[in-house]
Amino acid sequence: MEEIQGLTLRNKFAPGDLGMVASLHGRIYAEEHDLAIGFEAYVMECLVEFFSQYDENKDGVWILEDGPKLVGFMVLMHRPNRMAQLRFLLLEKDYRGRGLGNELMEHWLRFYNEKKYTGAYLYTTSGQDPAVSLYEKYGFSKESTIQSRYYGIPLLETLFRLKT
Incomplete structure (x- = not known):
């Protein structure tokens, strides 16, 4: 475990985490x-x-926690052909704007490089402008977009790839 700005960052799942992450999203x-x-x-x-x-x-x-409260989360998910997918990046509203997203992205990229992945991608939806800015800051660029109603409302889904 590590401390970031007085918060705990851990890298192992604990009972209840999956439900809390889904609930938070x-x-x-x-x-x-x-x-x-x-x-x-x-x-x-x-x-x-x-x-x-x-x-x-x-x-x-x-997994970013403030005491017992889960306040942030993200994963690197391995995919075929030495590819990595960035998923589930999320911070509670009160924890945004403090550089925590940058901290999480730096941890993600260090892991990505340590494991010698050859490429990475992520998907996001319209309305995620702060997240898109963060992704672009760390080298992801827009590759394609499609219109979707997958979640019940019209959305623009965007695929970003890490520039290598």
Whole structure:
């Protein structure tokens, strides 16, 4: 475990983490983007996928806590052909604007480089401008976009790839 700005950053799952991460995504995306409970279910499915194939030599997890409260999260998920996917980057509203996203991205990129991945990508949706700025700052660039109604409302989904 490590301390960042008085918060605890850990890299191992504990009982209850998956449910808290899905709940955090569900609540925040409902409040900030009008996404229905289907989005929370989607996040839970993806977390189960991540956990079921989790390999500590290939996958990274960063869980940011303020005492017992989970306030931030992200993962590096291994994919075929030495590719990595950045997933689930999220911070509670009161913890944004303090550089914590930068700290998480730096941890993610260090792990990515240590494990010698050959490429990385992520998907995001419209309305995520602060996150997009963060991704671009750390070398991701937009590759493609598609219109989607996957979560019940019209969204623009964007694929970003890490420039190598």
